[in-house]
Amino acid sequence: MMKEIxxxxxxxxxxxxxxLLVATVWPGAALAANVTxxxxxxxxxxxxxxxxxxxxxxxxKVHGGKPVANEMLVLGSGNTMAHIMVWVSKGLPAGKxxxxxxxxxxxxxxxxxxxPHVTGIMVGQPYRILxxxxxxxxxxxLPKVNPQFNRGQPATVKEMTTTFPKPEAMLQVKCDVHPxxxxxxxxxxxxxxxxxxxxxxxxxxxxxxxxxxxxxxxERLGTQTASVTVGATDVTQNFKFAVK
Amino acid sequence: MSSPTGVAPPKPHxxxxxxxxxxxxxxxxxxxxxxxxxxxxxxxxxxxxxLFGFSLMMLMRWNLAYPGAALPIIGQLFGEARMxxxxxxxxxxxxxxxxxxxxxxxxxxxxxxxxxxxxxxLPLQIGAPDMAFPKINMVSYWCLFLGGITMLGSFLVxxxxxxxxxxxxxxxxVIAGSGQTWWLIGMIFLITSSLLGALxxxxxxxxxxxxxxxxxxxxxxxWAQFVTAFLLLLAFPPLEAAGVMQLMDRVAGTNFxxxxxxxxxxxxxxxxxxxxxxxxxxxxxxxxxxxxYVLILPxxxxxAEIIANNTRKPLWGYRSMVYSIIFLGFxxxxxxxxxxxxxxxxxxxxxxxxxxTMIISIPSVVILTALVISLWGGxxxxxxxxxxxxxxxxxxxxxxxxxxxxxxxxxxxxxxDTYYVIAHFHYVVAxxxxxxxxxxxxYWFPKATGRRMNETLGKVHFWxxxxxxxxxxxxxxxxxxxxxxxxxxxxxxxxxFAQPTMHWxxxxxxGAWLLAVFQLPFIFNFxxxxxxxxxxxxxxxxxxxxxxxxxxxxxxxxFVGAPQAYRGPYEYSVPGAGKxxxxxxxxx
Numbered sequence: 001m002m003k004e005i006x007x008x009x010x011x012x013x014x015x016x017x018x019x020l021l022v023a024t025v026w027p028g029a030a031l032a033a034n035v036t037x038x039x040x041x042x043x044x045x046x047x048x049x050x051x052x053x054x055x056x057x058x059x060x061k062v063h064g065g066k067p068v069a070n071e072m073l074v075l076g077s078g079n080t081m082a083h084i085m086v087w088v089s090k091g092l093p094a095g096k097x098x099x100x101x102x103x104x105x106x107x108x109x110x111x112x113x114x115x116p117h118v119t120g121i122m123v124g125q126p127y128r129i130l131x132x133x134x135x136x137x138x139x140x141x142l143p144k145v146n147p148q149f150n151r152g153q154p155a156t157v158k159e160m161t162t163t164f165p166k167p168e169a170m171l172q173v174k175c176d177v178h179p180x181x182x183x184x185x186x187x188x189x190x191x192x193x194x195x196x197x198x199x200x201x202x203x204x205x206x207x208x209x210x211x212x213x214x215x216x217x218x219e220r221l222g223t224q225t226a227s228v229t230v231g232a233t234d235v236t237q238n239f240k241f242a243v244k
Numbered sequence: 245m246s247s248p249t250g251v252a253p254p255k256p257h258x259x260x261x262x263x264x265x266x267x268x269x270x271x272x273x274x275x276x277x278x279x280x281x282x283x284x285x286x287x288x289x290x291x292x293x294x295l296f297g298f299s300l301m302m303l304m305r306w307n308l309a310y311p312g313a314a315l316p317i318i319g320q321l322f323g324e325a326r327m328x329x330x331x332x333x334x335x336x337x338x339x340x341x342x343x344x345x346x347x348x349x350x351x352x353x354x355x356x357x358x359x360x361x362x363x364x365x366l367p368l369q370i371g372a373p374d375m376a377f378p379k380i381n382m383v384s385y386w387c388l389f390l391g392g393i394t395m396l397g398s399f400l401v402x403x404x405x406x407x408x409x410x411x412x413x414x415x416x417x418v419i420a421g422s423g424q425t426w427w428l429i430g431m432i433f434l435i436t437s438s439l440l441g442a443l444x445x446x447x448x449x450x451x452x453x454x455x456x457x458x459x460x461x462x463x464x465x466x467w468a469q470f471v472t473a474f475l476l477l478l479a480f481p482p483l484e485a486a487g488v489m490q491l492m493d494r495v496a497g498t499n500f501x502x503x504x505x506x507x508x509x510x511x512x513x514x515x516x517x518x519x520x521x522x523x524x525x526x527x528x529x530x531x532x533x534x535x536x537y538v539l540i541l542p543x544x545x546x547x548a549e550i551i552a553n554n555t556r557k558p559l560w561g562y563r564s565m566v567y568s569i570i571f572l573g574f575x576x577x578x579x580x581x582x583x584x585x586x587x588x589x590x591x592x593x594x595x596x597x598x599x600x601t602m603i604i605s606i607p608s609v610v611i612l613t614a615l616v617i618s619l620w621g622g623x624x625x626x627x628x629x630x631x632x633x634x635x636x637x638x639x640x641x642x643x644x645x646x647x648x649x650x651x652x653x654x655x656x657x658x659x660x661d662t663y664y665v666i667a668h669f670h671y672v673v674a675x676x677x678x679x680x681x682x683x684x685x686x687y688w689f690p691k692a693t694g695r696r697m698n699e700t701l702g703k704v705h706f707w708x709x710x711x712x713x714x715x716x717x718x719x720x721x722x723x724x725x726x727x728x729x730x731x732x733x734x735x736x737x738x739x740x741f742a743q744p745t746m747h748w749x750x751x752x753x754x755g756a757w758l759l760a761v762f763q764l765p766f767i768f769n770f771x772x773x774x775x776x777x778x779x780x781x782x783x784x785x786x787x788x789x790x791x792x793x794x795x796x797x798x799x800x801x802x803f804v805g806a807p808q809a810y811r812g813p814y815e816y817s818v819p820g821a822g823k824x825x826x827x828x829x830x831x832x
Contacts, residue, residue, distance in 0.1 A: 136334075136738055140509050147402070151325075152334035154734065156312035160328060174509050 032206040034234040037086070039200045039216060041079040042242035048073055051113075051180045058135050059112030059178070071117045071182070072220055080200025081241060083118040084218055085170060085186050087193035088204060089225065091212030098190045104128035104161065107173070107183060109137045109153070114173060114183030118219075120193040121185060123167055129153065129160045136177055143171040146187065150176075170217055184219055216241075275386075277378035278800055282385050283364025284692065287685075289385075290356030293392060294678070295763075297347035300340045302756055307332040309753035311734035326404070337733035338407035339423070343395065345410025346427065349539065350434045351392050353677055357542035358438070358476070359388065361684050362445055362469045364692065368791035368798060369463050371454025371807035371829070376447040384440035391433030398426035409731075411532070414501035414524040415516075418493045419508060428491045435484040438476045445473035454790060454829075457809035460566070461828065463789045464552075464559060464813070467566050468545025471573040472538050479534035479577065486527035493519070500524075522587055529580035537576045539673050540640070541569065543680030544611055547633040550683050551615055553787045554630035555622025556824050558814040561614035568607035568614075575604040585656045594653045601651035608644055612637060623817075623824075628702030632683035635710050636676060643671030646721070661731065664724025667717050675713035682709075682766070689770075690784045694796040695777030701769040708762025715755030719748035786825050789813050793829040 050067035053059045074082040104126035108115045110133060121127055129139050131153045141149040145166045153160055164187040175181035186193060194202035204214070211229045216239040228237050267276075276282060306315050312331060319330025326336040367375055375381045398405040403421030406412065417424050449470045462470070489500040497515065501524045504517030552559045559565065581589060581597040589597075616637055624630065646668040649655040659665060682705075690696045723745040728736045735749045736742025783792040790809065794802050807829045815826040826832070 136734070138334075142509060142511060150335070152733075154312050154331060154334065156314070157328050157331050157333065160324075176509055179510065 032208065033230045033232060035088075035204040035207060035212075035214060035228055035230065035237055036234055037202055037237040037239065039081045039084045039086070039196050039202065039239045039241065041073070041075055041081050042240045045073060045075055045079070046243060053112050053178070053180065056112055056135065056178055058133060062111040062133075068111070068113070071113065074117075074198060076198035076200055078200075080196075080198060081218070082196055082198040082200070083184075084196040084200070084202070084216055084239070084241075085118050085120060085184070085193065086196070086202040086204065086214060086216045086239070087120065087169065087186060087188060088190065088207070089169075089213045089215040091210055092190055092192070093208075098122070100125040101191075102126070106130060107139075107185075108132050109175070109181070112175075112178045112181055114175075114181055116183070116195065118170075118184045118195045119186075120195060121164065121187055122191060123165065123187055123189050124163055127162050127164065127185075129162070131155070131158055137181075138176045140174045140176050141171055141185075142174060143168055146171065152177075169215075170219075172219075186217070275382060277374070277382050279363050279367050279375045279378065279381060280692070280798060280802075282375075282381050283360050283362070285385050286355045286358075286363055286388070287360030289388065289392065290352050290354075290360055293347050294352035294356065296396075297344050297352050298760065298763075300344040300347070302760060303332070304337060304340045304344065305749075305753035305756045307337055307733060308735040308749045310750075311737040332733070334733040335404065335407060338409075339399070339405045341731075342406045342409050342412075342427070343399070346406070346431075347395065348673075349410065349535065350431070351388070351395065353539050353673060353681070354438065354535075355388055356681055357677065358445075358469070358472055358538065359385065359441060361465075361542055361546065361681070361688070362441070362472070365684075365688055365791060366445065366466060366469050367448060367452065368691070368794055368802055369466050369789050370449060370452060370457055371790045371803065371809065372448060372452035373801045373803065374452075375444045376451055377444050380440050381444050384437045384444065387433050387437035387440065391430045391437060394426055394430035394433060398423045398430065401426060411528055412490070412524075413528075414490060414493070414519075414521045415503065415506060417490060417524075418502055419513070425491065425494055428487050428494070431487045432484060432491075435480045435487065438480050439484075442473040442476035442480075445469055446477065449473070453809075454806070455808045457790070457828075460563070461809050461812050462566075463545075464548035464562065464565055464569075465542075465545035467569055468541040468548075471569050472541045475534040475538050475541075475573055475576060479531045479538075482527045483531035486524060490524065522584075525584055525587065526581070529583045530577070533580040533583065534573075534576040536669070536672070537572060539677050541573075543636065543640075543677040544569070544615075546680045546684035546687070547615060547636045549787075549789065550629045550633040550687050551618050552814040552816065553687075553785050554625040554627065554633070555619055556625075556816045557618060557622045558812070558816055559614065560618040560620070561610070562812070562814065565611050565614050568610040572604060572607040572611075575600060575607070579604050579651075582651050582656070585653045586660045598652055602648075605644065605648065605651075612641060612644070627686075628697070628699055628706055629683045629687035631703065631706045632679045632686065635706070636679045636683065639671055639675035639679060639713070643668060643673075643676050646671065658727070659724065661729055662724040663720040663728050663730050666730050667720035667724055670717050670720070674717065675710070679709070679713075682706075685770070687785070688791075689773065689777075690780045691791060691794070691796050691798070693774050693777065694779060695773050695775075696780050696784060697773040697777055698769050701765040705762060705766040705769065708765075709759060712755045712759035712762055716752050716759060719752050723748050783827075786823070788815055788825050788827045790827075790829045793827065 048070035050070055052067060053063060100122040105119055105121040106128045108130040131137055134155045136155060137153045139149060139151055139153060145168050146164050149162050167187050167189045169186040170184045173183040173185060192204045192207060194204050196202050207230045209231050211227060213225050214228055214237055215223050215225045217223045218241055221241040224239050226237050228235050273281060314330030319327045326333060401422050403423055405423040406427035408417035408420050408424060492498040493500055493502055499516055499519040501521050502516040502519040503521050506513040506516055548559055579597060579600045582601045585594060650659060650665060650668060686697055686702055726745045728742045728745055735746060737746060780796060782794060782796050790807050793807055809828050810831050811828055813828050817824050818826050
């Protein structure tokens with residue numbers, strides 16, 4: 001911060017005042033940095049049983065009558081891992097609150113799969129559940145601290161919305177009609193989370209300078225944590241999961 | 245009112261000073277101890293709940309007829325959590341289904357048949373001034389009221405009312421939402437109400453009979469209520485205990501009904517195990533099969549009274565009917581497991597329960613046959629109560645006969661939990677019992693109000709109801725025989741095998757909605773006749789039983805003098821008599 005001020009000249013009191021004001025009111029504005037990284041899988045990927053959807057003719061047809069790849073372990077080139085949730089688990093200023101966005105997080109049911117398979121949401125943020133399949137689905141959350149949500153979604157009900165009142169990482173969402181359907185959702189009090197896609201990359205944006213604990217989670221391979229110190233520039237933190 | 249000798253007639257037992265005590269509004273009409281007021285409270289409560297339970301069913305029938313379609317206007321009233329955009333969610337359908345059954349059985353038919361008719365008619369028919377325990381009688385009603393409020397309140401709790409069916413099978417009911425807890429608390433109130441009522445009925449029947457009213461001079465209605473009271477007294481305690489046990493499983497972490505190794509939605513349940521989930525089914529059906537007879541016996545009693553009165557003949561085979569109803573009551577305690585053939589019961593046990601089930605059909609057939617034969621050679625008056633009573637006979641007959649395949653293991657298994665079962669038991673309790681109850685309302689309305697209900701409106705109500713009831717339930721035999729499960733919120737629209745039956749759901753649903761339309765003349769008639777009905781004297785039907793000796797409506801204490809029974813209950817068309825009926829209460 002002192003370096004920045006000196007660059008503007010010692011006599012520029014106005015700039016100093018504005019800089020101090022901005023730094024006080026919106027400390028992350030000028031100094032926000034990103035934590036980025038890549039998650040990879042170490043070792044030979046196990047052969048997972050594909051999802052058999054024969055029991056649901058509509059979805060079976062959507063997938064051309066072929067078995068569907070298991071969503072539990074999805075790897076990209078270079079063994080990058082999809083479906084990893086990464087979030088700031090420690091280090092955020094105590095007592096600071098982050099308003100939940102009004103824009104909903106969407107979960108679609110398409111081809112008897114939940115899309116996305118892993119996602120994050122803030123406490124109180126709308127969770128919009130779509131039924132693109134046009135068949136009966138059931139959305140059953142299996143939380144430990146939040147109230148359970150267990151509701152059928154008939155073919156003609158294309159959209160439902162709910163919210164999560166408490167933070168909880170991670171909780172499973174299941175369909176009791178189609179037992180292979182599964183998704184995971186992390187509910188956070190802050191916006192510092194990111195889920196990977198097949199390129200294995202995640203980005204947590206807008207963190208103030210400081211030291212944080214970052215957690216990476218996989219539905220079967222558990223969690224890993226790392227400590228990162230954020231300054232004025234982006235920080236890279238990679239994770240590597242393996243079958244134990 | 246002095247006698248010819250100048251000696252005042254004896255005051256009825258129990259009337260005494262209470263006869264002259266001026267009661268305030270609350271004690272006279274709300275917290276009343278008068279059996280007639282309590283009977284009317286029960287009856288009105290029962291009728292309101294029948295209407296409410298019927299409304300739940302009409303909503304269900306929308307989704308069965310038009311699965312997934314938005315219900316215009318009304319559907320918008322239930323909110324996004326139950327009917328988003330007017331489309332019914334399966335969970336709401338489950339709420340409606342569980343609460344329809346519970347309300348119709350425990351808050352509709354039983355309060356009307358036992359609480360209403362039993363309280364109002366039974367003391368009058370035996371010549372008693374009131375029930376043996378008037379304050380217990382009042383508590384009994386208010387327990388029912390609290391139970392009803394609890395059940396209604398459960399619709400407002402997060403997650404809605406109970407969704408585990410009216411049978412509340414475990415373990416589903418133990419892991420269900422909080423509405424189930426309310427259901428159990430409500431049931432405890434309702435069971436307590438029935439137990440208190442049963443004690444009162446038995447004591448009253450035995451202790452407060454008029455002089456000369458021997459057991460074999462009882463009107464058949466009294467026998468029906470007497471046996472019903474024993475069924476309630478002996479069958480409900482196991483369910484009350486079971487209800488408390490299920491409540492403890494839900495709120496106190498006990499495991500009476502929770503077996504080990506339960507996996508729900510792919511997750512193993514922790515802290516459960518060691519319980520026996522079939523125990524709930526045994527305890528439930530140990531009540532619920534006698535409960536079937538609690539629903540039907542008062543109806544048989546009403547029909548017997550009305551048939552005797554309107555054929556102007558004694559009941560044919562009165563003694564056989566009495567012995568049959570006692571035997572039926574006894575047997576009803578040892579048939580319960582025919583509801584459980586699907587649970588993997590051993591062949592020896594299945595054989596036992598099949599045998600008892602076949603045996604219990606015999607006394608039912610004896611009673612029904614006696615009622616049919618009673619019509620033979622009678623000079624039948626086709627008034628509204630008689631029309632309903634006559635319709636009861638074939639409707640109950642269809643219900644009973646279609647129950648036989650369900651009582652046999654081999655044919656029950658493919659029919660279990662299909663619409664065939666729904667059709668069967670609704671024929672017993674809807675066009676069966678409810679027609680009998682309607683007959684009773686038209687028949688004893690003049691005694692309660694001093695006025696007669698309108699006959700034309702009554703006949704419109706009857707013929708409309710008769711046709712619509714059959715339009716509602718007959719198609720269910722077809723869908724049931726096609727194998728469609730009774731539990732499907734969309735009537736099986738997702739399944740190929742159910743497609744050929746889907747149009748029958750449209751027929752049933754329109755039958756149900758028209759049935760509602762045909763209840764409007766009854767509702768109008770009921771309220772209108774209280775003020776504008778034809779005024780009648782104490783015995784407008786020229787009937788023989790003791791209640792018709794009391795003024796209409798009867799005063800507090802019921803009778804002007806202490807009534808006495810001089811003969812049997814159905815002395816109609818006695819050869820040589822001056823008129824075609826000789827009342828039981830008149831000395832020759």
